[in-house]
Amino acid sequence: MQMSDQRSFVPDPDNGRLLRDAFGRFATGVTVVTAASDDGCVAITANSFSSVSMEPPLVLWSPALASARYPAFARAEHFAIHVLAADQASLAWEVARNRDALQGLSANAEGVPVLDRCLARFDCSRFALHEAGDHAIVIGRVLRASIGEGEPLAFFGGRQASIRVN
Numbered sequence: 799m800q801m802s803d804q805r806s807f808v809p810d811p812d813n814g815r816l817l818r819d820a821f822g823r824f825a826t827g828v829t830v831v832t833a834a835s836d837d838g839c840v841a842i843t844a845n846s847f848s849s850v851s852m853e854p855p856l857v858l859w860s861p862a863l864a865s866a867r868y869p870a871f872a873r874a875e876h877f878a879i880h881v882l883a884a885d886q887a888s889l890a891w892e893v894a895r896n897r898d899a900l901q902g903l904s905a906n907a908e909g910v911p912v913l914d915r916c917l918a919r920f921d922c923s924r925f926a927l928h929e930a931g932d933h934a935i936v937i938g939r940v941l942r943a944s945i946g947e948g949e950p951l952a953f954f955g956g957r958q959a960s961i962r963v964n
């Protein structure tokens with residue numbers, strides 16, 4: 799692609815759609831983050847996950863401050879991040895719609911409700927939380943990790959996608 803094909807813009811409140819589209823060009827996996835709350839399991843679908851550090855083992859994800867779920871996640875000392883497989887797309891959409899979608903799960907050693915099937919799971923304690931604009935960056939220290947098998951669920955341009963593993 800030629801640079802001249804690129805549309806460039808300076809982000810401002812009037813072209814938020816373009817910035818969202820540009821962010822959406824970064825293909826990601828999809829995770830579900832869970833935590834225990836006063837109302838049972840609170841869950842959120844998040845594609846903002848990233849690994850951060852090997853020593854100590856750290857990961858991050860980024861909740862929107864405006865999310866009704868944010869206070870519960872900001873309070874949570876422990877949480878679990880589940881990397882979803884391709885056949886878990888309906889779970890991702892259901893959790894995105896409904897914070898209470900995952901009740902009755904078994905709990906890990908820290909009392910966090912966890913899914914028993916996913917591509918990878920990171921059981922975390924909260925290491926740091928930084929507000930950054932209209933989102934926060936939650937950094938988790940990985941206390942325990944598990945690995946499953948399967949094809950990854952992917953997200954691109956605001957839509958469910960698939961990744962061909964070569």
Ligand SMILES: Cc1cc2nc3c(=O)[nH]c(=O)nc-3n(C[C@H](O)[C@H](O)[C@H](O)COP(=O)(O)O)c2cc1C
Nearest residue numbers: 842843844845846860861862865866867894895953
């Ligand atoms: C694929 C996908 C990825 C998402 N990633 C994030 C994310 O990283 N951070 C976030 O705050 N919300 C993310 N969301 C939105 C939340 O899952 C959820 O829909 C939103 O928090 C709903 O608003 P509420 O929390 O006010 O109920 C994502 C949704 C989808 C479908």
